[in-house]
Amino acid sequence: MPKVTVEHRAARHDQIVAAARRCAIEQGFHKTTMADVIRESGLSAGAVYGYFKSKDELVAAIADQALSTVDKLFEGILATDQPLTPVAALEATLEHVVQIAEQPGGDVTRVALQAWAEAMHNDAIAGIAREKYTLLRRKFVAVAERGQADGTIDADTDPEYIGQVLFALIPGFLLQRLLLGDVSPRSFSIGLSALLK
Amino acid sequence: MPKVTVEHRAARHDQIVAAARRCAIEQGFHKTTMADVIRESGLSAGAVYGYFKSKDELVAAIADQALSTVDKLFEGILATDQPLTPVAALEATLEHVVQIAEQPGGDVTRVALQAWAEAMHNDAIAGIAREKYTLLRRKFVAVAERGQADGTIDADTDPEYIGQVLFALIPGFLLQRLLLGDVSPRSFSIGLSALLK
Amino acid sequence: MPKVTVEHRAARHDQIVAAARRCAIEQGFHKTTMADVIRESGLSAGAVYGYFKSKDELVAAIADQALSTVDKLFEGILATDQPLTPVAALEATLEHVVQIAEQPGGDVTRVALQAWAEAMHNDAIAGIAREKYTLLRRKFVAVAERGQADGTIDADTDPEYIGQVLFALIPGFLLQRLLLGDVSPRSFSIGLSALLK
Amino acid sequence: MPKVTVEHRAARHDQIVAAARRCAIEQGFHKTTMADVIRESGLSAGAVYGYFKSKDELVAAIADQALSTVDKLFEGILATDQPLTPVAALEATLEHVVQIAEQPGGDVTRVALQAWAEAMHNDAIAGIAREKYTLLRRKFVAVAERGQADGTIDADTDPEYIGQVLFALIPGFLLQRLLLGDVSPRSFSIGLSALLK
DNA sequence: GATGAATGAGTTTTCATTCAT
DNA sequence: GATGAATGAAAACTCATTCAT
Incomplete structure (x- = not known):
């Protein structure tokens, strides 16, 4: 009965990650104890350790999941054949x-956000972050290149630089959203539009 | 060692914060133990606890210091009477x-970066971050208003929105610098210039 | 060691209390360290803290146990339907x-004795002491009332007062026994008898 | 200038003991820290340690003082040539x-009360307690002997035993006073009188 | 396989005492 | 002498991890 077990395992795995994520959202990675995760997941200590060899591994899994959130963008809005302006790409x-x-x-x-901090001294998480964000930024480089191709963006500038700036707006938005709570995709696209006019 | 001057106390305080900061840079707030700080500071446990009642208080002090780093900007580049373009303000x-x-x-x-993460579940740090970043963002709102006044920026847009976008570039820069390591003030100002052209 | 019975838990609990009591008898509550209790109990730190959240809680448990020692009196000698004279009740x-x-x-x-001292600044222990001793004293009030009923004790006196006096002899005996070591139930009953003659 | 210094020293000594006593009354010997005593006394750490070599010595001094409280009885009510009945001696x-x-x-x-507990594992305090209480109890033995001499107390009983019983009423009173708070010298003398009738 | 009680190294914190000034 | 900052050993407590059942 391998299939059932595999699915069962996957479900358990997700159940643990979800529980751990809920804890991390509330209290952060470090204030979250394995006991918290165990309680929140409704499983036993042994069960949790059957899926994650250590707390570090579990933290890496949650961080990975949080950072991998951007993956869906690639299959959606930023799929390469759509001709997006910088403002449209950003707002989307x-x-x-x-x-x-x-x-x-x-x-x-x-x-x-926690994963960013963790990446400062956790190579596994840093690697994931680097990978995901390099990929995402590349999409914005592509947006710049397209703009240069159709003449809406200065063609003499390294599109990499333009991609850096456009990409920067995402963590910049996120931080303001979490810390100050007064930004919105709309306010950002309006603000950027005004600058580009 | 009685009759110690206020300066002496301040010096000791800074000595501890500096030691703690060095630890936090290397390993993060949470992997840093009080024993690490005590060793790094060259003081005794009791001495450190004479200046900070708990690890939390020490962490808050380091976070505060790191966030207060932006204060110097206000007395420098962003002093209000200089007419700065958005690109110049950003690059500076x-x-x-x-x-x-x-x-x-x-x-x-x-x-x-750690302080941002910590702010998610530490009200004291969140408060400091909010205060400092609100102030800094206001400078960029002022830059936008000046641009609107002299006709270089669309006057019909809420300058608050423009400030949000310009301010966003700072954490966006910082994150890329620490995570990807391939950005520079120059690349950012070039990238932004290209978009504004 | 999962699926542990309630009896097992109770046994462990008692094992810890017994160890702590042995320590407290030797060195008092305060000179007894958790490390002492841990060593004496043969368990680990974690195990002990699994049963008692803090040293204070453990101290309260030992104090409670020591004060609850009088409970057995109620089921024995002082069971209400036995017609006891003051001297007999005291000696028993x-x-x-x-x-x-x-x-x-x-x-x-x-x-x-330690619990008495502790009760001076520990409300939990004070509460237990008050409860137990109020109950015990009531038995002596009952003895007085019986004496008044059968004419052996002056009927015009508040039996509460007589109970206070009779009850006082117990801590008074205990203290002399522990401090001076020259008293016995016999010497007390003889002494009291002589006064009552 | 020895006299002035001696008096000054004595005053300082008492100032410290008084401060320590106030702390001990509030929180007990063990929860009282040297820092508490230092603060309460208004002196410096060095000053306090100039008078008491250690906390143990200070505790012994407070305990001694508290136990020596009974000394004044000897010069007063219990001075040997007054013919006191047991009830009168007790009430006084x-x-x-x-x-x-x-x-x-x-x-x-x-x-x-704390000193009693401390005496269980502190020989110095135990010694003082033994000395003071032996002396005080002897007074009650004398009261018994006088009663035997004038025929009001059975002459065939060892007066030592009677003294034990009478003396027992003092700690028994004290404990009820502190723990239950519902006793008074009057209620005790009435209660004892009733028994002796 | 699952359980969760137990482990114990490691962490934070306290506090009696000292000693340079 | 007086001061009180500094000391550091020792205390209380935590928590990731294991393993007997």
């Missing part, structure tokens, strides 16, 4: 970010 | 950020 | 006190 | 106890 991305943040189960972007 | 700010990051004693911006 | 009680004090495992009355 | 003693307890500066009898 921020709307996606907000949608993810508002999903039931708690605001994952808070976990992403 | 980012250069200041890099300069701070490269100061001997370790990259404080890594601590700022 | 003191004999019980001595018997308890001489039980293997150490003299619990030494712990009771 | 209890009145003295209450008067001492109600003196400004806090209820010293609470400290005496």
Whole structure:
């Protein structure tokens, strides 16, 4: 009965990650104890350790999940054959970010923030962050290149630089959203539009 | 050692914060133990606890210090009577950020990142972050207003929105600098210029 | 070791209390460290803290146990339907006190003495002491009332007062026994008899 | 200038003991820290340690003082040539106890209670307690002997036993006073009188 | 496989005492 | 002598992890 077991295992795995994520959203990675996760997941200590060899591994899994949130963007709004202006690309991305943040189960972007901090001294998490964010930024480089191709963006500038700036607006939005709480995809796209005029 | 001057106390205080900061830069707030700080500071446990009642209080002090790093901007580049374009304001700010990051004693911006994460579940730190960042963002709102006044920026847009976008570039820069390591104030100002053209 | 019975838990609980009591008898509540209790109990730190959230809670448990020693009196000598004279009631009680004090495992009355001191600034312990001693004193009030009923004690006196006096002899005996070591239930009953003659 | 210094030293000594006693009344010997005593005394750490080599020595001094409270009885009510009945001796003693307890500066009898507990594992304090209480009890033995001499007490009983019983009423009173708070010298003398009738 | 009680190294914190000024 | 900052050993307590049942 391998299939059943595999599915069962996957379900358990997700159950633990979800529980751990809920804890991390509330209290952060470090104030969250394994006992918290065990309680929240409704499983036993032994069960949890059957899926994650250590707390570090579990933390990495939650961080990974939070950072991998951007993956869905690639299959959606930023799929390469759509001709997007910088403003449109940004607004679509921020709307996606907000949608993810508002999903039931708690605001994952808070976990992403933690993952950034963790990446400073955790190579596994740093690697994931680097990978995901390099990929996402590349999409904005592509947006810049397209703009240069159709003449709406100065063609003499390294599109990489333009991508850096456009990409920067995402963590910049996220931080303001979590810390100050007074930004929205709309306010950002309006603000950016005004600058580009 | 009685009759100690206020300066002496302040010096000791800073000595401890500096030691703690070095630890936090290396390992983060939470992997840093009080024993680490005590060893690094060259003081005794009792001495450290004479200045900070708990680890939490010490963490708050380091976070505060890291976030207060932006204060110097106000007395410098962003002093209100200089007519700065958005690009100039951004570049000056980012250069200041890099300069701070490269100061001997370790990259404080890594601590700022931790402070963001901590702010998610620590009201004291959240309060400081909110205060500092609101103030800094206001400077960029002022830059936008000046641009609107002299006709270089669309006057019909809420300058608050423009300030949000410009301010967003700072954490966006910082994160890319720490995570991807391939950005610079120059690349950012070039990228932003290209968009504004 | 999962699926542990309630009896097992109770046994562990008692094992810890017994160890702590032995320590408290030797060195008092305060000179006894958790490390002492842990060593004496043969368990680990974590195990002990699994049963008692703090040292204070453990101290309260030992104090409670020591004060609850008098409970057995109620089911024995002082059971209400036996017609006891004051002298008989006292002697029976003191004999019980001595018997308890001489039980293997150490003299619990030494712990009771500590509990009195502790009750001065520990409301939980004060509450228990008040409860137990009020109940015990009531038995002596009953003895007085019986004496008044059968004419052996002056009927015009508030039996409460007589109970106070009779009850006082118990801590008075205990203290002399522990401090001076030259009293016995016999010497007390002889002394009281002489006064009553 | 030895006399001035000696008096000054004595004053300082008492100032420290008084401060320590106030602390001990509030929180007990063990919860009282040297820092508490230092603060309460208004002196410096060094000064306090100039008078008492260690906390143990200071505790012994407070305990001694609290136990020595009974000394005044000998010069007063129990002075040997007064012909006292047991009831009169008891009431006078209890009145003295209450008067001492109600003196400004806090209820010293609470400290005496602590001293009893401490005596269980502190030989110095045990010695003092033994000495003082032996002496006090002897007074009650004398009262018994006088009663035997004038025929009011059975002459065939060892007066030592009678003294034990009478003396027992003092700690028994004290404990009820501190723990239950519903006894008085009057209620005790009435209760004892009733029994002796 | 699952359980969860038990482990014990490691952490934070306290506090009696000292000693440089 | 007096001061009180500093000391550091020792205390209370935590928590990731294991393993007997």
